[in-house]
Amino acid sequence: MPSPRYWREIPNRFRLEAARCTGCGTVAFPARTICPKCRGRELESVRLSRHGKVVTSTVVRVAPDEFMMEAPYAMAVIETPEGARLMTQVVDCDPDTVGPGMEVDLVFRLIRKEDHGGILCYGHKAVPVGG
Numbered sequence: 001m002p003s004p005r006y007w008r009e010i011p012n013r014f015r016l017e018a019a020r021c022t023g024c025g026t027v028a029f030p031a032r033t034i035c036p037k038c039r040g041r042e043l044e045s046v047r048l049s050r051h052g053k054v055v056t057s058t059v060v061r062v063a064p065d066e067f068m069m070e071a072p073y074a075m076a077v078i079e080t081p082e083g084a085r086l087m088t089q090v091v092d093c094d095p096d097t098v099g100p101g102m103e104v105d106l107v108f109r110l111i112r113k114e115d116h117g118g119i120l121c122y123g124h125k126a127v128p129v130g131g
């Protein structure tokens with residue numbers, strides 16, 4: 001860790017860039033080259049808004065070692081106005097209050113500090129709108 005996958009995904013993580021299929025309109029995040037729905041190859045880049053709604057959520061009470069300090073915390077699938085879905089941690093609130101329909105803003109936060117080499121991993125997290 002960090003894995004090659006992490007480094008490849010940096011542009012997506014930083015810019016919230018997704019891909020919209022010109023054939024069927026599906027928005028995929030992270031961006032990819034083949035539409036996950038219709039297998040079309042004509043996709044255009046789309047910048048997601050830093051806002052969305054919780055679709056489903058769960059409270060993580062027993063976390064992997066590296067996140068143990070933060071448990072319990074809420075993980076949620078957020079849908080942006082563009083129709084893209086991404087899974088993020090919901091922070092700055094009581095995890096038990098997170099549920100479908102909750103409006104959130106996507107913020108850029110430190111996700112974890114690697115044990116070896118002191119490498120910092122950043123990514124998006126969701127915070128409830130209006131506290």
Ligand SMILES: [Zn+2]
Pocket residue numbers: 021022023024025026035036037038039040
């Ligand atoms: Zn498609």
